Amino acid sequence: MLKELFVREAVKRGAELEGQELRLCGWAHRIRDLGAIRFVVLRDRSGTLQVVFKKGETPQEALSAALGLREEAVICVKGVLRRAPTREGFELLGRELEVHSSPLESLPLEVHDSTKATLPTRLRYRWLDVRNPKVSAVFKLKAWVARKFRDHFSALGFTEIFTPKIVATGTESGADVFPVIYFGKTVYLAQSPQFYKQMAVIAGLERVFEVGPVFRAEPHHTTRHLNEYHSLDIEVGFIESYNDVMDFVEGFFRRIAEESHEVKELLEEHGAEPLRVPERVPRVTMRQAYEILAEYGKKVPYGEDLDPEGERLLGNYAREKHKSDLIFVTEYPWKVRPFYTMRKEEEPQWTYGFDLLMRGLEVVTGGQREHRYERLRQNLREKGLKEDDFEYYLEFFKHGAPPHGGAGMGLERITMQLLGLQNIREARLLPRDTERLTP
RNA sequence: GCCGCGGUAGUAUAGCCUGGACCAGUAUGCGGGCCUGUCAAGCCCGUGACCCGGGUUCAAAUCCCGGCCGCGGCGCCA
CATH class of the missing domain: 2.40.50.140 (Nucleic acid-binding proteins)
Incomplete structure (x- = not known):
């Protein structure tokens, strides 16, 4: 048939x-x-x-x-x-x-109206929920974004890589990883391909990308976090500065915006406007962001990270003042960025790390990485981390590592923001959160 | 992790504050009936629920305690 x-x-x-x-x-x-x-x-x-x-x-x-x-x-x-x-x-x-x-029992969800049910019900009967064209549109759009990502970076000479998801140590602190038993040893599910994509650059591939799952063991209770999601990662060697990385990220989102006519019907299903990306996406330093937020009546303590409200307000600022759905926030404080981030030479309390906010939500994190062995060790020590735990990572930098940087983008967050979804779980076929393990 | 809100038919909800007239209302679904142009079809009949355990009380969907589950804000992050 x-x-x-x-x-x-x-x-x-x-x-x-x-x-x-x-x-x-x-x-x-x-x-x-x-x-x-x-x-x-x-x-x-x-x-x-x-x-x-x-x-x-x-x-x-x-x-x-x-x-x-x-x-x-x-x-x-x-x-x-x-x-x-x-x-x-x-x-x-x-x-x-x-x-x-033919259905054996009365349906727990009315397919044509499934989005009127509560999210737990929809997720429990996801095979019915997704029959609703409005819901399948989410996954068609998500697939389109992932395909654009692959197309875009492949065309720029990036090599797609496939890194291990079973790892010996956490990437950043080790506190938010899922332990698994691996032949009697406790190992972890990868919270990010960070170390391996850097290794691939150092290994001479120079420009790499990956589309793959990442796992976070944080017990979040929010509409924008998942314990398992897909990350779109890039890493580029021989950059002049982290602006080069932002240029790559910006280019990708510009492509999404320019080619959104391809998914016009999917966007319309959700009443979503195409992404607005101006000639030049605004890039403001964290210190400038504090000032902008002050004008919006929001006080963020100097040297601290933005909270969700601050991000929303910066999103408003970008939309109102720059007609942009995107805004980069740059030069994050060293104290809130991971040890592998490159610090500003003259002001080491700030870094060459950036975030990209899309309609007021953080969807990308990136920056220039520290490629100098001694500086890396120094950074580890300053973060209070044990060098021994990162020995295998440090070794990558012993045999010639180019200046490099990269970014990680949340596929579900991008999907969510493109369509205006209320909950990131809607952008995941079968979300995993603190309680939900079936179906 | 901290804080807040919630759990009523298959689904979505009203009722709870102010205990009794609630053998729990409404919509939709489901079952049956009528209808030869519907498209949120319509009309008629029927069906089906108070999360679990304990307590207070003459009386508990309603008040109190515990448990389980769900949702959200913050933290952290993509």
Whole structure:
């Protein structure tokens, strides 16, 4: 029963296919029963089309089969395409109906209205929730972003890498990693490909990217955190400064904006506006950000990190003053950045680390890395970390490491912000959070 | 981790503050019936619920305690 034709194509080629007998397969999306005439809206991954079973026109056998049909049954219909005053402009006059499987119990979610249910219910019955075109749009858009990422950086000479997700130590502090038993030893799920992408640059690949899962053991209770998510990572050798890294990141988001017409329908499903990326995305230092926020009536203590409200306000500032959905915040304080971040030469309390805020939410973190062995050791010590724990990492830098930098972008956060989703869990097919492990 | 809010039919909710007229209302779904052009189809009939345990009280969906679960704000971060 391999499908030869999807609903959308049938409608698109309606003028040509009119009067022909077609076979379409999918789910019974809506059923409207008027007695001697029964409408079944057929839905597949591409769209919907009304099928009509009508006494006098539909053979008795198909008519009877249509009478017992339930919503969300999986069906194939053979029928004749004809013009009709429906949304699609066409309908299929049913001639034969095959029912491949039918719901055994009343549905815990109404597919066409699944987003009206609460998120826990939707996630519990995700296979029903995602049948809703508005929900599948999220995953189609997410896939598009990931594909753009691969296309964009591949074209710029980056090599895609695939690094281990089972690691011996945490990347940053080791406090927020999941331990796993590995042949009797306690090891961890990778919280980031950070060390390995740096190694790949040092290994002479120079420019690398990775799309892969990362794991964070923080017990978050927010709408923007997941314990498992996908990170879009890049790392570039031979940079002049961290501005080069920001240029790469900016170029990627500009591409997303410029090519958003490709996903126009997916955005429209959510009433989302295409991303606005101006000629030059604003780049403000943390110290400038404090001043901007002061003007917005928000006081952030000097030398401290931004809180979510501060990020939202900076997002407003970017939108109002620069007509931009994006804003870089640069020169983060050393005290809030990881040990591998390069510090400003003349002001070591600040770093060459940046974040990118998208519509007021942090979606990218990046910066220039410290590539000098002795400085790295010094940084480790200042962070109160044990050099022994990072011995294998430090070794990367012993045999010739170019100046380099990179960034990590949260795929779900980007998806969420592009569509205006209320909860990041919506951007994950099966989210993992503190309690949720099934399905 | 800290703090706050919540748990009522398949689903989404009202009722809780101010205990009794609530054998729990509404919408939708589901089952049945009517209808030959519906498209949020309509109309009629039916179906189905107070998270678990303990306590207070003549009386608990409602008040109190514990547990489990869910949601959110902050922290941390992408």
